[in-house]
Amino acid sequence: MTSRWLTLLLMTRLLAAGVAVLLLVVHRVTAHDSTLVVVTIAFTAVTLAALAWVPRLQRSPVVWLVDGVGVLALVAASEDWRSPFYILMLTALILPSTALPFRRALAWGVAFTLGYLGVAVYTELDANTLESTIRLETITTHLMVPLVVVLALAYATDVLERLRGERVRSEQLAVESERQRIAWELHDSAKQRVHAAHLVLSALHGQLAGPQAELVGHALGELRAAGADMDTSVAELRMPLEGRSVERLLDERATELAPASEAEISVRGSVGELPAHVAAHAYRIGAEALTNAVRHGGAAHIDVMLSRNGSVATIEVCDDGRGLPAIRRPGSNGLRSMRARAETIGAALSIGPGAGERGTRVKLVVSTDFAERSTKP
Amino acid sequence: MIRILIVDDHPALRAGLTAVLRAEPGLVPLATAASVEDLWPALNRTKPDVIVLDYHLPADDGLVVCRRVKRAVPAPAVLLYSAYADASLTIPALLAGVDGLVSKSAPAGELYDAIRRVARGERVLPPISRELLDAAAARLQPEELPILGMMLEDTPPAEMAETLGLQPAEVTHRVDRMIKRLKVEIPAPRTVG
Numbered sequence: 388m389t390s391r392w393l394t395l396l397l398m399t400r401l402l403a404a405g406v407a408v409l410l411l412v413v414h415r416v417t418a419h420d421s422t423l424v425v426v427t428i429a430f431t432a433v434t435l436a437a438l439a440w441v442p443r444l445q446r447s448p449v450v451w452l453v454d455g456v457g458v459l460a461l462v463a464a465s466e467d468w469r470s471p472f473y474i475l476m477l478t479a480l481i482l483p484s485t486a487l488p489f490r491r492a493l494a495w496g497v498a499f500t501l502g503y504l505g506v507a508v509y510t511e512l513d514a515n516t517l518e519s520t521i522r523l524e525t526i527t528t529h530l531m532v533p534l535v536v537v538l539a540l541a542y543a544t545d546v547l548e549r550l551r552g553e554r555v556r557s558e559q560l561a562v563e564s565e566r567q568r569i570a571w572e573l574h575d576s577a578k579q580r581v582h583a584a585h586l587v588l589s590a591l592h593g594q595l596a597g598p599q600a601e602l603v604g605h606a607l608g609e610l611r612a613a614g615a616d617m618d619t620s621v622a623e624l625r626m627p628l629e630g631r632s633v634e635r636l637l638d639e640r641a642t643e644l645a646p647a648s649e650a651e652i653s654v655r656g657s658v659g660e661l662p663a664h665v666a667a668h669a670y671r672i673g674a675e676a677l678t679n680a681v682r683h684g685g686a687a688h689i690d691v692m693l694s695r696n697g698s699v700a701t702i703e704v705c706d707d708g709r710g711l712p713a714i715r716r717p718g719s720n721g722l723r724s725m726r727a728r729a730e731t732i733g734a735a736l737s738i739g740p741g742a743g744e745r746g747t748r749v750k751l752v753v754s755t756d757f758a759e760r761s762t763k764p
Numbered sequence: 765m766i767r768i769l770i771v772d773d774h775p776a777l778r779a780g781l782t783a784v785l786r787a788e789p790g791l792v793p794l795a796t797a798a799s800v801e802d803l804w805p806a807l808n809r810t811k812p813d814v815i816v817l818d819y820h821l822p823a824d825d826g827l828v829v830c831r832r833v834k835r836a837v838p839a840p841a842v843l844l845y846s847a848y849a850d851a852s853l854t855i856p857a858l859l860a861g862v863d864g865l866v867s868k869s870a871p872a873g874e875l876y877d878a879i880r881r882v883a884r885g886e887r888v889l890p891p892i893s894r895e896l897l898d899a900a901a902a903r904l905q906p907e908e909l910p911i912l913g914m915m916l917e918d919t920p921p922a923e924m925a926e927t928l929g930l931q932p933a934e935v936t937h938r939v940d941r942m943i944k945r946l947k948v949e950i951p952a953p954r955t956v957g
Binding site: 584 | 774776777779780781783784787788847868869871872873875895898899902
């Protein structure tokens with residue numbers, strides 16, 4: 388995005404510097420024209436080179452300010468507000484107008500225009516000017532142009548930004564509906580065939596003996612495993628949240644688990660809005676942690692805390708129970724699948740003892756920035 | 765001889781079930797229906813002893829269909845044959861008057877056995893655990909709990925209506941509502957507009 392505006396800046400500033408130099412050379416403007424020509428060329432070269440080589444500078448308000456003061460100083464040095472540097476001056480508005488949010492960009496434009504008015508007063512603006520209609524019209528135009536430039540650029544940036552957001556959203560929607568479709572076909576067609584094959588083979592199995600029965604038994608086992616694999620895939624593909632929030636679902640899960648648990652379960656806070664697949668995985672991780680705390684923790688209190696800070700969402704599940712076993716329970720798929728899910732959405736997952744080395748604390752930190760990037764092709 | 769009607773929207777499963785049941789002595793698959801619309805003519809024509817009914821059908825779910833089938837006289841036994849035959853389906857199935865619940869992943873022997881038992885008038889449902897009952901109760905209104913209790917005790921509808929001081933039609937309506945609250949939702953594919 389920025390490089391597009393940098394290109395615009397490069398082109399217009401080079402052109403404006405050329406115009407300024409030409410005017411200085413052809414029309415004698417001041418007594419120190421040759422110095423101004425050198426300064427113009429140096430200023431243009433230094434600013435453009437710095438901005439092109441160090442992209443970080445393009446977004447720095449300090450750099451914009453220095454650049455703005457620089458161009459206004461050139462106008463002042465030309466000793467007339469109808470300056471050969473006027474167009475060069477306008478180019479200093481490109482970066483702030485396109486980088487700042489709309490309202491701030493406008494504020495920047497107004498401040499810059501006031502700065503230009505100050506220079507105009509300093510150079511030649513006097514009672515004489517204000518009495519002449521033509522000169523009055525000229526100064527008004529000169530004051531309006533920076534505002535129009537800022538308005539147009541800020542508006543264009545705003546529209547482009549919104550279009551980009553829309554595109555990301557519609558891509559996500561398309562991905563989601565495709566997942567739904569695949570899940571449905573997997574379940575509705577493929578799995579029904581597996582069931583049918585299993586049924587027919589199992590009827591045959593009862594009539595066989597010896598090695599043949601063993602063979603068919605093996606095939607039956609494979610079919611059952613295929614069915615189970617499909618169930619897992621379908622569950623993964625479906626968005627279980629369907630527009631409901633992570634905190635609401637975790638709260639529902641807590642209510643479901645409550646009768647089976649001695650512990651007092653509380654669910655607090657909110658992770659705000661998350662992309663659908665991130666929310667789905669985050670919920671599954673949270674639900675798994677909660678289930679583990681209820682089943683194995685022997686806890687009196689289980690706290691589920693959700694929070695959101697900018698683009699970073701956090702889910703924490705803490706209990707005051709026995710804590711993690713020193714030796715892994717055999718077949719503890721739960722923890723492994725939690726880690727795999729966290730990896731899928733680029734989240735950081737930490738599982739360890741709680742405060743004061745008591746109980747267990749599971750903490751999931753996910754940034755939506757990463758999630759948005761990862762959904763792009 | 766047990767006369768059977770098969771209702772399933774998937775052709776592979778209808779064909780498989782028919783072949784498997786035909787191979788078993790004493791079981792006779794009379795007809796198959798792919799949808800609720802096909803079910804009624806087939807039911808009237810064949811008068812089966814047992815309906816093997818898929819839980820998920822295109823227009824309606826098996827529970828709603830079972831409620832309607834059970835109003836027919838004489839009502840056939842209904843065996844709900846589902847890919848979702850997990851424990852959470854047990855209570856809604858019982859409320860809907862389902863006689864048996866068999867998973868689509870069960871071997872054929874289990875299916876034969878369940879068909880024979882429901883044909884004899886037995887119930888083939890998984891046991892209802894305390895946990896399951898609590899979870900169901902949490903999703904129902906307080907005034908619906910007595911109905912749940914009586915249904916679990918197999919109380920006849922007329923007696924239930926009398927005990928609650930309600931019209932039989934009102935009891936039926938309430939049971940329908942309870943089934944709706946308890947049933948397992950299967951998300952349909954979303955269409956993008």
